[in-house]
Amino acid sequence: MAKLPSSKTIKELAELLSETGLTEIEVETGDIRIKVARQGTAVSAVVPQAAPAPSPVEEAPQEKEASPAPADHPGGVKSPMVGTAYLAPEPGAADFVKVGDTVSEGQTILIVEAMKTMNPIGAPKAGKVTQILVSNEQPVEFDEVLMIIE
DSSP states (O other), X not given: OOOOOOHHHHHHHHHHHHHXXXXXXXXXXXXXXXXXXXXXTBOOOBOTTSOOOOOOOOOOOOOOOSXXXXXXXXXXXXXSSSEEEESSSSTTSOOSOOTTOEEOTTOEEEEEEETTEEEEEEOSSOEEXXXXXXXXXXEEOTTOEEEXXX
């Protein structure tokens, strides 16, 4: 039978999760796999051949807002990859765009760095920037909404 990970190991992974801003970390050693994920405040460890993990706790229903959530917004610009978002071309330079700016389709609106490669993200359509949902040098996840263009 596999030895369960210590609570110290799980705590260290949870702290790393908070420090990096990631939503999930998974580590596998031999036949032990530890997955720490940010879903509210849940932290879990999984050992093979164990009973399935309990399903996530359902969140209380929230009141509907007047505008759609950023993930559902038709003008949401989503990250094509996991990386770090940069709002300016270089440190000290002006941001590519600000809230209220009008952009044209294809115009660079930010950069996502992944594996030491700077990837310019272009506006998927022309319009006005109504929200910027990330800050400079913020870690971002795949498919995370970065800004809204209407």
